[in-house]
Amino acid sequence: MEYRGRLLGLQDSDFVAISHENTDTATQGKRGTFLVLDDLLTTAEIAQLLAEASAQRFGQPHNKHGEFIDDASLRNDVAVTIRWESVAQLLWPRIQSFLPDHSLRRFGRRGSLNPRLRFSKYGPGGKFRCHYDSPFIDPDDPHNVSQYTLLVYLTEVAEGGETRFVDAEHTPPLVLDVKPKAGRAVVFDYNVMHCGREVVAGEKVVMKADVMVENTRAKLPPGALD
Template identity: 30%
Template sequence: MLWERMRPWLSDITIEDDPLKQHVHGIKFLMQGTWTPIALNSVWRLGRYQPDGHFAPHFDGYFVRNSKERSLQTFMLYLNEGFEGGSTNFVDESQTLFRDWDGKYCAEEKNIVCGIQPEAGMAIVFNHQRLHEGQKLGSGVKYILRTDIMFRNLSQTSRSANEEKALQLVQEAERKEASGDCLEAAELYRKAFKLSSEVEAAYGT
């Protein structure tokens, strides 16, 4: 029912050049074409923030089912209101590492492009590769639900089994790299590049 209510508000995404120009992460040659929204990811995350809780500026992760189906956007649903602070701030990408007086990483006021104060039942949708933060909560408790919007590429033909496997390995390698497990990430990249010369070339190796 939730998908049926929100589907009319969603649009196709057409990528003809570098996907990062549209705040989309992915290998350029695999991202070309028109992507249409098809469903919500079945995996949901419940977030709970207490006073002083925050989420430093970041990009959201993504989920790849195969070369033609993947998530491109975040769906965030606010479950309550009536707390102090806790806005979702979208941040200019010129923002460098910055700590507030309390030592928490956050965006400088001058780099906040847009701030959204949660209201119960409000939902926001944005491309994963758009820098944002969860502002520090002053008082009260904040609850959110988050998942992804899945898209299908209408333009590209199916890829080989090796390319599909390479794509899955790259996704896992990026997760390992983000968590600091660089040796494991390097091994996964090596396996991916061995399976697909196009994927290897996309990473400039």
């Protein structure tokens, strides 16, 4: 995994590293990229998001394809999805410059944030088993496909609830736990295994969105670039 947290001003105390004494070595691998951004949202913006999500009816979680997840061994949160164009437009320029050059700045590619925002709430005992995320394909445009997950923490958690990133390239696997902090965001691609560790005390609320990359070159008529 490529770890860019230090480049963005994070301190060692923000992380809990285990299975390896050297956190730099523990987060270097061949596959996957993740980065951590602090203060992506202001206190007022966090309050607005929490108020809107709380006004909705949290219920059984579902995946990005709209299929309900009925497996408490996988995850045991409650969730709600809100289509919120203004929030997607607000956050996209804040994260865009931090994404790897090859994913968005290559000729013919244009990025955006999917306005379909998924809010999840975990109480004590809440957790999400280790897994890989999968891409979302825009049903109205098959050339518009997600490349990254954006995960934003909206609450502080008294104990537990870390997002655990697993570098499975090593034997034994190396892990790094990112502590929930209101306004902190994690961006990662689909080669990164991760899980939500159990909340011991407090309440964890996160917002999840897909970073979309539209292959505009593929949509041009044949010969247009000749």
